[in-house]
Amino acid sequence: MTTFDPYAPSRDTTEGKVFSVTGGDWDSLVQEIGATKEERVVVNMGPQHPSTHGVLRLVLELEGETITEVRCGIGYLHTGIEKNIEFRNWTQGTTFVTRMDYLSPLHNETAYCLAVEKLLGITNDVPERASVIRVMMMELNRISSHMVALGTGALELGAMGPMFFAFRDRETVLEIFEMITGLRMNMAYVRPGGVQQDLPEGAYTKIREGVKLMRKNFKDNATLLIGNSIWMKRTQGIGYLDLAGCTTLGITGPVLRSTGMPWDLRKVQPYCGYENYNFDVVTADTCDVYGRFLIRMNELEQSLRIIEQCVDKLEKLHGAPVMVADKKIAWPAQLALGGDGLGNSLDHIREIMGTSMESLIHHFKLVTEGFRVPAGQAYAAIESPRGELGASVVSDGGTRPYRVHFREPSFNNLQATPAMSEGGMVADIVAAVASIDPVMGGVDR
Amino acid sequence: MFGPKGTGDTSGYGGLVAKVVTPGSSERPYGGYFDEVTDNLERAYPEFSDAIERVVIDRGELTLHVKAEKLVDVAFVLRDSLKFEMCMGVNGVHYPEQTGRELHAVYPLLSMTKNQRIRLEVSVSDSNPHIPSLVEVWAGNNWHERETFDMFGIIFDGHPGLTRILMPDDWKGHPQRKDYALGGIPVEYKGATTPPPSDRRSYK
Numbered sequence: 092m093t094t095f096d097p098y099a100p101s102r103d104t105t106e107g108k109v110f111s112v113t114g115g116d117w118d119s120l121v122q123e124i125g126a127t128k129e130e131r132v133v134v135n136m137g138p139q140h141p142s143t144h145g146v147l148r149l150v151l152e153l154e155g156e157t158i159t160e161v162r163c164g165i166g167y168l169h170t171g172i173e174k175n176i177e178f179r180n181w182t183q184g185t186t187f188v189t190r191m192d193y194l195s196p197l198h199n200e201t202a203y204c205l206a207v208e209k210l211l212g213i214t215n216d217v218p219e220r221a222s223v224i225r226v227m228m229m230e231l232n233r234i235s236s237h238m239v240a241l242g243t244g245a246l247e248l249g250a251m252g253p254m255f256f257a258f259r260d261r262e263t264v265l266e267i268f269e270m271i272t273g274l275r276m277n278m279a280y281v282r283p284g285g286v287q288q289d290l291p292e293g294a295y296t297k298i299r300e301g302v303k304l305m306r307k308n309f310k311d312n313a314t315l316l317i318g319n320s321i322w323m324k325r326t327q328g329i330g331y332l333d334l335a336g337c338t339t340l341g342i343t344g345p346v347l348r349s350t351g352m353p354w355d356l357r358k359v360q361p362y363c364g365y366e367n368y369n370f371d372v373v374t375a376d377t378c379d380v381y382g383r384f385l386i387r388m389n390e391l392e393q394s395l396r397i398i399e400q401c402v403d404k405l406e407k408l409h410g411a412p413v414m415v416a417d418k419k420i421a422w423p424a425q426l427a428l429g430g431d432g433l434g435n436s437l438d439h440i441r442e443i444m445g446t447s448m449e450s451l452i453h454h455f456k457l458v459t460e461g462f463r464v465p466a467g468q469a470y471a472a473i474e475s476p477r478g479e480l481g482a483s484v485v486s487d488g489g490t491r492p493y494r495v496h497f498r499e500p501s502f503n504n505l506q507a508t509p510a511m512s513e514g515g516m517v518a519d520i521v522a523a524v525a526s527i528d529p530v531m532g533g534v535d536r
Numbered sequence: 537m538f539g540p541k542g543t544g545d546t547s548g549y550g551g552l553v554a555k556v557v558t559p560g561s562s563e564r565p566y567g568g569y570f571d572e573v574t575d576n577l578e579r580a581y582p583e584f585s586d587a588i589e590r591v592v593i594d595r596g597e598l599t600l601h602v603k604a605e606k607l608v609d610v611a612f613v614l615r616d617s618l619k620f621e622m623c624m625g626v627n628g629v630h631y632p633e634q635t636g637r638e639l640h641a642v643y644p645l646l647s648m649t650k651n652q653r654i655r656l657e658v659s660v661s662d663s664n665p666h667i668p669s670l671v672e673v674w675a676g677n678n679w680h681e682r683e684t685f686d687m688f689g690i691i692f693d694g695h696p697g698l699t700r701i702l703m704p705d706d707w708k709g710h711p712q713r714k715d716y717a718l719g720g721i722p723v724e725y726k727g728a729t730t731p732p733p734s735d736r737r738s739y740k
Contacts, residue, residue, distance in 0.1 A: 166700075173687075470655065
């Protein structure tokens, strides 16, 4: 309280003295706080903090370095996606939901499309090739999402190497995405009734090579982290949450599987034909950050196994349709790669502009007006990289969704932060939050 | 029935209005495990006929419409006797045309023991939007109820801290309600003006 410190100005409030720290000399702040003789300190962490996965705000109540209470502040990335969908047609909805959880766009799209297909009553009419492509894309997406979880998680605990490896491997997946959909993220590739377009030429080879490369590359991170004594000291026994805690908090995904519960919707409630693939549900029994880390590492190999089986199936199904046969639902145009990038296929444009007036009318009606979905509500749940991703979709019989709600695993699982970190050290909350792997785009929608 | 009205719009929008049929109550047998679930609930909860307003089977999903005042009792029975250990949250739906029961709260439940899913639905009026909180039954409903309060204005009685969660604390209104405007401004590009999404033509 000697001189005014521009980096840590203080002011008195009814709750005590408030310090605003934006950098600068930490020692003067410590001195000043020490002078207050206050044991209990409330620290605001975030929303702009490199270890909070985007714009998560944590309000920590500390006694020394021990956390006595945590509160999460969310909503900083709320974009009103669920409201906006109500003003677009059913197909345009995929463009919105893909932007919710931006690390697993294909899971969002698939959950939404499965719910819309359930409302339309065409779940069994979706062509097999479309389902296999969906599964393959989702598993690729699971890898890229786990890569971010592992890479940023390690970075937040001070390990920089794993992030370089993780983002290198993620790049392999993103290149495949770019080849197939034209985009690296937010693809709107999965559509009600199937997928937007078939795989381009050379996709099988590229995916097979990618799988081979990733299988080799994943060893780098495994060598760096599994059994690494510093890593284990930072993660073992940290962020403990047992099965009872998970159940009452509605926690799913790797956090639930780290309690030893083999709950994976791909196995127990298969969708998109997951029952036809050989893969194992990975579990751990440690209930801690290390267990969740191991689960994510081992799920990578399971995803690679599924992708290989998908490519085998796709080669057998080559040339089969990727969109439902009902022309009243299927998007009329198919995209094709031209000299100037992806666009409407020239064959289709020739047909509607030059030869068939009915095709033009049909195209126009479906694109401007969209299709109608019978009234009712449906809930479709899939296993996203973070847990159960549920799409609650309500239709009033019109061409626009009446209400779309996403049960986001990130949103739900983030509630476990206090249970995982209260009573622990302040440095461990970073590990606990990283093991939940929340994506703020999904939390706030 | 046909033909443009009002604006003289001849762009293909004929004003044809289709009648909307919402799924009604279902009769037994419900099929699948739905009979088993309702039978077990009736056995474990004697006030079943009083608390459950109707049972709807639609698109392979079971929905139990529960009276708001009985919701916590039903939830405890479902959790403890029928092994629905998990509630996947709650989401609201606003039906302004359903006078007296405008606001619906929908709870998807999951039983990991039996690998079953059902759905609870509670409807309350806009003027008295009170539903008992399920946080004491499933603690994970905490944030979901806050979100539903934030977006729809449904008040969950007994919630430990029912405050806004996504919108700022001092926000006015509840954005997901149908009477809440989407907002937006017309955008001009190269001489053409695109109206905001809520003002564009909508096909019924």
